[in-house]
Amino acid sequence: MIDTPSLSTICEAKYRLLGVIHRTPLVTSHSFPLGSHGELRFKAENLQVTGAFKIRGAFNKVAQLAAQANSGVVTASSGNHGQAVAWAARYHHMSAHVVVPLTAPKSKVAAAKAYGATVEYCGTTSQERLDRAQEFAQDRGYQFVPPYDDVSVMSGQGTIGLEIIEDWPEVDMVLVPIGGGGLISGIATAIKSIRPDIAVVGIEAMGAAKAWQSRQQGFRVVLDHTDTIADGIKTLGLGLMTYPIVEKNVDRLLTVSEESIAEAVRWLLTRPKLVVEPSGATTMAAILSYPEMFQDKNVVAVLSGGNLDPEVLSAILSES
Numbered sequence: 001m002i003d004t005p006s007l008s009t010i011c012e013a014k015y016r017l018l019g020v021i022h023r024t025p026l027v028t029s030h031s032f033p034l035g036s037h038g039e040l041r042f043k044a045e046n047l048q049v050t051g052a053f054k055i056r057g058a059f060n061k062v063a064q065l066a067a068q069a070n071s072g073v074v075t076a077s078s079g080n081h082g083q084a085v086a087w088a089a090r091y092h093h094m095s096a097h098v099v100v101p102l103t104a105p106k107s108k109v110a111a112a113k114a115y116g117a118t119v120e121y122c123g124t125t126s127q128e129r130l131d132r133a134q135e136f137a138q139d140r141g142y143q144f145v146p147p148y149d150d151v152s153v154m155s156g157q158g159t160i161g162l163e164i165i166e167d168w169p170e171v172d173m174v175l176v177p178i179g180g181g182g183l184i185s186g187i188a189t190a191i192k193s194i195r196p197d198i199a200v201v202g203i204e205a206m207g208a209a210k211a212w213q214s215r216q217q218g219f220r221v222v223l224d225h226t227d228t229i230a231d232g233i234k235t236l237g238l239g240l241m242t243y244p245i246v247e248k249n250v251d252r253l254l255t256v257s258e259e260s261i262a263e264a265v266r267w268l269l270t271r272p273k274l275v276v277e278p279s280g281a282t283t284m285a286a287i288l289s290y291p292e293m294f295q296d297k298n299v300v301a302v303l304s305g306g307n308l309d310p311e312v313l314s315a316i317l318s319e320s
């Protein structure tokens with residue numbers, strides 16, 4: 001049984017997604033010079049179908065489940081994965097049920113409902129909603145679509161890595177936010193399979209630094225709690241599947257402060273005119289926080305999502 005993504009599972013995902021999702025642009029930025037030899041570009045997954053990269057993994061998984069049986073699908077999500085599963089299920093004429101935290105952003109819940117899903121609130125931690133979603137799957141005979149710890153989900157996310165290499169072969173470094181680790185596991189697998197010379201750098205909020213702490217301790221750390229404005233990456237721990245992939249393929253881990261995340265959201269809006277949610281802006285926060293690290297390098301910052309409540313955006317804008 002295959003229990004880790006590979007270049008071939010990522011290429012299969014690429015063909016499942018063709019004609020369904022957007023090939024998002026690599027947006028060039030001249031507003032933040034990286035020395036005389038470096039350049040910064042943004043992989044604009046905030047412009048993706050459903051407003052975040054999550055549709056890549058969710059669609060790749062749901063398409064395969066739909067080919068086997070057409071009962072419903074259920075998932076646990078802080079929002080973006082739930083929206084993506086709802087969208088993919090509707091595409092395949094399946095029912096979807098999404099378990100979200102009590103703190104889920106209103107706009108994400110509204111979007112999942114608009115795509116036809118039923119939504120259930122449960123607790124505040126990722127573990128509470130994962131347990132509830134799995135219980136629902138068993139009771140109702142629905143298929144569970146994991147948010148990150150799944151080969152098909154990670155392979156879908158890995159298609160971002162293929163697109164970056166195809167669109168900018170001169171890239172030196174790719175910066176990726178880390179929640180449960182599915183996004184970076186897919187991207188790092190794609191990149192290291194084809195171009196091991198490209199550095200993959202994982203970014204976490206200081207208040208949710210599970211990968212960073214795991215690397216320090218030498219084992220998979222599960223935090224007691226997380227505290228950050230970046231709701232998509234508040235996960236307590238990396239997954240059992242994603243942890244070893246991150247350890248093997250991610251060159252470096254950086255943490256960013258809450259202030260730098262807010263500053264990055266403001267900077268992205270006012271300079272390249274991109275609306276990016278806090279989780280997606282952590283990569284730009286890393287560049288603002290450690291500019292010397294990126295001098296004279298060709299850097300891609302993955303902007304993983306753009307779904308944020310207008311009130312959150314206006315609070316961030318008024319902080320400056």
Ligand SMILES: Cc1ncc(COP(=O)(O)O)c(C=O)c1O
Pocket residue numbers: 052078080081147148177178179180181182183184232233235277279280304305306
């Ligand atoms: C916008 C955004 N960025 C990054 C992530 C982290 O993805 P992963 O959990 O696969 O690491 C998420 C997860 O929900 C997200 O919504």
